[in-house]
Amino acid sequence: MNLIYGDTMNVYGLDCGLIQRASNNVDALQVGAVNITGRTGPFQCALILNNSDKMTGLQIGLFNFTGELSGLQIGLINKSKTRILPIINWSD
Numbered sequence: 001m002n003l004i005y006g007d008t009m010n011v012y013g014l015d016c017g018l019i020q021r022a023s024n025n026v027d028a029l030q031v032g033a034v035n036i037t038g039r040t041g042p043f044q045c046a047l048i049l050n051n052s053d054k055m056t057g058l059q060i061g062l063f064n065f066t067g068e069l070s071g072l073q074i075g076l077i078n079k080s081k082t083r084i085l086p087i088i089n090w091s092d
Contacts, residue, residue, distance in 0.1 A: 026052075035061075041071075050075075064089070 007021045015022070015030040026040045033047045041056035050059045055066040055073070064073040069080035069091045078089035 040066075055080075 004018050006015065006017050006019070009022065009024045011022045011026045011028045011030070013028050015026060015028045015032070017032050019034045020030060020032045020036070022037045024038045026037045026044070030037070030040065030044045034049045035044050035046045035051070037044070037052040039054045039056075040052040043057055044050045044052065044055065044059045044061070046061035048061065049063045049065075050061040051065045053066070054068040056070045058071055059066065059073045059075070061075045064075045064078045066073070066079070067081050069089065071091055073080070073089040074087070076086060078085050078087070080089055080091070082092060083089065
């Protein structure tokens with residue numbers, strides 16, 4: 001947990017705060033204003049931005065970006081490697 005900014009390699013369990021950055025794996029529930037990660041699952045929720053290299057699970061936020069998606073994105077703009085969609089995006 002962090003108040004303003006958290007920068008870690010790996011996160012397991014719960015990650016809460018204003019801005020989170022994890023360069024490797026996040027196997028946790030991640031909640032904040034901005035979440036930036038390597039591999040993420042099962043849940044990522046942000047007021048503004050979720051950005052991950054690989055997402056397995058559910059991303060909810062205003063803007064959701066991921067390289068590889070295995071799951072669901074819900075937000076104003078949702079981008080995965082294969083497409084950009086408003087409101088909802090899902091894995092193939």
